[in-house]
Amino acid sequence: MNNRIIEGFIVFEGIDGSGTTTQMNRLAERLKRLNIPVRCDSEPTGSVAGRRLRTLLKTGNAEDPLFNTTMSSLFSLDRALHVYGENGIISTATGGVKLLCDRYFWSTAAYQGVNGDVDEILELNNAFPLPEYLFFLDVDPNEAVKRIDRRNAAKEIYETAAFLEKVRTLYRAALKRYEDSGMKIFTADTSQPADETEAFIASCLDFLPKCR
Ligand code: TYD
Secondary structure (H helix, E strand, O other), X not given: OXXXXXXXXXXXXXXXXXXHHHHXXXXXXXXXXXXXXXXXXXXXXXXXXXXXXXXXXXXXXXOOHHHHHHHHHHHHHHHHHHHHOOOOHHHHHOOOOEEEEEOOHHHHHHHHOOOOOHHHHHHHOOOOOEEEEEEEEEOOHHHHHHHHHHHOOOOOOOOOHHHHHXXXXXXXXXXXXXXXXXXXXXXXXXXXXXXXXXXXXXXXXXXOOOOO
16 A cells, blocks of 8 residues: 655545535635635546546446446546646645645545445555545435435435445445554544534644644
8 A cells, every 4th residue: 555645635535415525614714714824625626537527427327337437547537637736736735735635535435436346446546645634524324315405406426325325335444444554534423513523623633723
């Protein structure tokens, strides 16, 4: 396993509806109030590969093996541009900016792993550096789908409770392999109010003042 850790790189993972975007944004606001330089990114990104992925997330057939392999490859290509590109993760985080990211390669392992091979996907993503902090936001898939329904946007192909149940199981399996990687990994139960999750996440970050 590649154990290169990028200091200041913080990843949020979890099934759709688990609150990764909300918590990333809340943390960013908290850091800004403390005058800590911060940037929020998300995958898929706005690259050519990322834009194509956004379309495929609305129209594809998750169970088609060729489609699934294509998704794994496209997500990894998008990620390579994100990590190593100009103003990418490495150049930004090593420049002293806290780089928060909504999803990283554990999303590929968990989502494309449902109709693919998790080990092969992790191997495909093995060259990517690891974040200093990894937050896994965990919620019951039925509750997650209720939240997605309340958003009222057109559903994407992976946003069903049955699919997300499998994604959740694969997340746990994939994250377990990184227990000894040196990353600081935390699981937050996001069935609790968002304020509590936010406070928990802040309490995990060694670089923040402890009494607030
Ligand atoms: P999400 O991050 O929830 O953003 P939005 O709410 O704006 O749609 O959606 C991204 C979707 O892409 C989500 O269903 C998970 C999926 N995904 C993968 O399947 N594999 C990946 O590697 C990544 C990064 C995302």
